[in-house]
Ligand SMILES: Nc1ncnc2c1ncn2[C@@H]1O[C@H](COP(=O)(O)OP(=O)(O)OP(=O)(O)O)[C@@H](O)[C@H]1O
């Protein structure tokens with residue numbers, strides 16, 4: 001199966017320069033729906049689902065490969081190479097901001113510009129580094145997911161007893177977006193929240209924009225500041241928007257900040 | 268608004284107050300939030316559940332009430348989904364209360380949009396979910412149990428076929444073993460009957476030949492014929508002895524011996540039998556292995572086994588004769604005597620039939636098919652077992668388990684020297700046999716030695732003679748006779764009348780239910796049929812010479828040999 005099918009990739013837009021959108025933990029490419037239209041005319045838009053999320057081919061999920069973010073960045077590289085992306089824009093949200101950094105460092109020709117929305121190179125505090133979470137808190141999260149809580153898993157996937165043969169039912173009755181397999185959700189959480197990619201930030205060569213929300217429990221201000229400081233020549237924009245998903249809660253502000261950063265659009 | 272006031276306004280039918288009451292006291296929590304997730308309004312049900320007052324809640328973010336896991340879920344799933352689909356239902360959260368307690372709730376959320384499609388506010392309905400959460404846990408547990416059960420069921424199913432197959436095979440094997448045992452039993456009965464009749468015939472033939480030869484003119488041609496006839500009759504007697512052994516009706520004279528000594532005693536004969544075709548080896552333990560068996564029969568059995576092993580090893584190889592005591596491979600205790608060869612082995616079809624009399628794979632004249640039949644009968648009659656492990660091309664192991672005498676053996680006795688046959692000193696003998704031909708042979712043999720003879724053709728007739736005061740020194744009687752008294756009962760009665768009477772019992776085959784201990788108990792000796800006239804003469808003589816007759820009540824553990832002196 002081609003990487004396009006495996007990652008449920010969609011290409012649209014009329015521009016020639018590629019703009020690749022990578023979604024974060026907990027959702028799928030749907031979360032770009034308010035932002036993408038603003039760039040359709042200028043760019044070749046690529047959206048896709050991370051392996052294990054949305055419409056990706058779950059049968060290709062290999063726990064060993066995806067135990068580290070490198071597994072996901074391998075996929076991103078393969079996808080971009082398949083689509084002949086060169087000198088493109090990578091828009092990465094949350095954990096995909098770091099996946100994008102890893103891919104850009106390994107294959108510098110792929111992207112000239114990186115737009116990192118709510119990035120965090122490490123979620124757990126480490127001495128003077130403030131990631132936002134104590135180690136015990138992340139342990140608590142993972143334990144919570146391990147206990148297979150139905151409210152979460154059930155809201156995400158057709159899990160409840162006996163429904164596995166009629167998955168469409170669960171979707172219709174509760175929530176239709178961002179469904180995923182609970183086991184994969186757990187595994188992905190572990191990979192995400194235990195990651196530490198601080199050392200990779202310094203190696204970034206592409207132009208880089210860090211978009212930081214003002215009240216984000218997942219990636220607090222101090223983390224955005226850290227990312228900005230670590231990536232040479234990067235630009236930091238602090239949005240008025242609160243929460244972790246400005247692309248959903250404040251699409252206009254997000255679009256404006258992106259346009260201001262991109263050389264061909266900046267006026 | 269306080270309780271009192273709201274009740275009053277309700278009574279007044281105040282519509283606004285009605286709605287107010289509905290909002291404040293509904294059986295669920297109501298929350299209004301701004302698009303950023305900050306609480307703008309909260310009902311009384313919610314404040315009473317959580318213990319947070321309305322004033323402290325308004326202005327705070329909803330996610331501040333959640334645990335870390337809840338916060339992360341809220342930001343990564345709840346908020347995005349609510350934004351994308353406009354609602355998000357039945358989400359399980361744990362809310363932190365004022366007192367530090369936690370209550371499980373289910374949250375339904377819906378976005379209210381303004382005219383431009385932007386979120387204006389968020390409405391949340393919050394349901395207490397303690398029961399439901401418990402129920403969910405039970406469901407999860409039940410599902411895990413069901414998964415476990417179905418996994419186990421799958422495993423059971425996977426192995427079911429194999430286990431049914433195994434059970435059927437076991438059943439078939441048991442039925443086959445039973446069928447085999449019944450067949451052997453039937454053949455045994457038949458063989459025993461035929462052999463008994465043949466014994467009488469052979470006794471007559473052998474005896475007649477002997478008498479004939481004495482009276483014959485010394486003509487070398489006649490002598491050759493007579494010798495050939497005698498030779499054939501003896502071979503017939505041997506075959507008959509094997510048949511009797513198989514039918515387990517032969518008279519066994521079990522004695523306690525060291526099995527090592529038995530094996531060593533015939534090792535020379537075995538060597539000559541193998542005669543360089545194969546290499547014979549012996550493996551015997553340091554300690555004595557006391558065994559309770561008929562020594563002659565054991566020797567015969569060993570000979571048969573070694574001959575078979577030799578015949579199966581035309582290309583040479585080793586033949587191991589092994590003896591040991593106790594448990595072997597967890598088998599029952601006993602004395603184990605094995606003959607192991609590296610020869611051709613047997614096919615399963617041959618293996619199944621080896622114990623049958625006359626079953627042989629050897630060429631006409633090369634084997635009678637009685638060797639293993641004899642071994643089988645002897646071992647079973649001795650209270651032991653036999654098992655064979657054999658496969659085509661992989662050699663054969665035959666193991667006999669025989670009763671452990673369980674004693675410490677006295678040093679081996681010197682065998683008594685043979686006694687010369689001497690003419691009668693005038694002692695008289697009463698000969699009792701229902702078969703007149705056998706009786707005639709015995710009578711003429713003994714008459715030739717000068718003994719005065721009396722005869723009877725049944726136990727009753729003999730007893731009548733004795734009761735009538737007939738004076739005899741020795742009673743020679745067959746065991747199996749029709750009528751009220753068999754030979755052993757006659758012997759017992761006779762000794763009651765005449766305690767000094769010597770008794771010699773003869774039989775080719777023991778009637779079922781009788782054993783020779785009764786003969787020894789009656790103070791007698793035993794002579795097995797068919798007997799040679801010389802053997803009869805020696806037995807009679809040793810009895811009459813014997814100083815110490817056993818008291819009639821004594822029951823010695825083993826009897827004297829046919830031609831040896833009384834112990
Ligand atoms: N050690 C052995 N190896 C292979 N086959 C054997 C062995 N012992 C017995 N058999 C098989 O069992 C058959 C029956 O043996 P059994 O001793 O009863 O009779 P026999 O040897 O054929 O004749 P005989 O009466 O002379 O002993 C043999 O013909 C032979 O096929």
Ligand SMILES: [Mg+2]
Pocket residue numbers: 571574575634637638639
């Ligand atoms: Mg044989």
